[in-house]
């Protein structure tokens with residue numbers, strides 16, 4: 496199997512690349528906008544892993560890279576809500592990923608959307624039966640991505656899945672301790688994975 500991970504030097508993408516590399520050939524595409532090379536340092540010599548420094552807005556690059564792929568894990572985005580000006584990356588970039596997948600015959604795209612598409616509803620946990628109500632430019636880009644994904648699925652038969660991640664955190668003591676302080680919780684939240692990655696958010 497050959498998998499592509501966009502945003503693969505980022506927090507979620509690099510964890511994904513780690514796991515995929517155990518069984519698949521993995522190509523990571525990332526322009527290091529917010530990701531860090533050190534997140535994949537240990538993968539750079541891995542025989543199954545290739546790192547391409549480039550942008551998902553570069554359709555020619557995507558079309559050179561996607562042939563032969565069995566699936567795309569599309570994580571690249573400008574993720575911060577306040578810095579959400581990025582229609583170019585979050586929307587145009589996602590459409591480029593879908594176009595290149597179609598043109599290169601890639602059968603499946605799994606993409607990161609966000610629970611922010613549901614707006615500020617107090618209902619928890621959020622679920623797919625809820626009406627979308629994006630309240631930030633970032634959420635609008637993610638909801639538009641989902642609409643494009645459905646259209647590409649309906650028109651071209653690409654299987655598309657959009658994740659509604661909500662506040663993915665690392666499992667390090669400092670994070671949980673500060674969370675406990677802020678939320679006044681007495682026990683630790685459910686913690687999946689080994690928490691080896693560190694997240695640094697600039698904005």
Ligand SMILES: NC(=O)c1ccc[n+]([C@@H]2O[C@H](COP(=O)([O-])OP(=O)(O)OC[C@H]3O[C@@H](n4cnc5c(N)ncnc54)[C@H](O)[C@@H]3O)[C@@H](O)[C@H]2O)c1
Nearest residue numbers: 502505506507526527528529530550551571572607662663
């Ligand atoms: N972390 C969360 O809590 C959370 C919650 C909901 C949704 N998401 C979504 O999950 C995905 C991954 O989030 P993350 O937390 O790992 O963020 P991150 O910033 O760590 O990773 C995003 C990656 O995308 C890369 N990138 C940005 N623009 C690019 C471009 N033009 N071309 C190629 N690569 C580009 C960045 O360099 C970075 O490595 C994003 O799509 C985000 O919107 C994350």
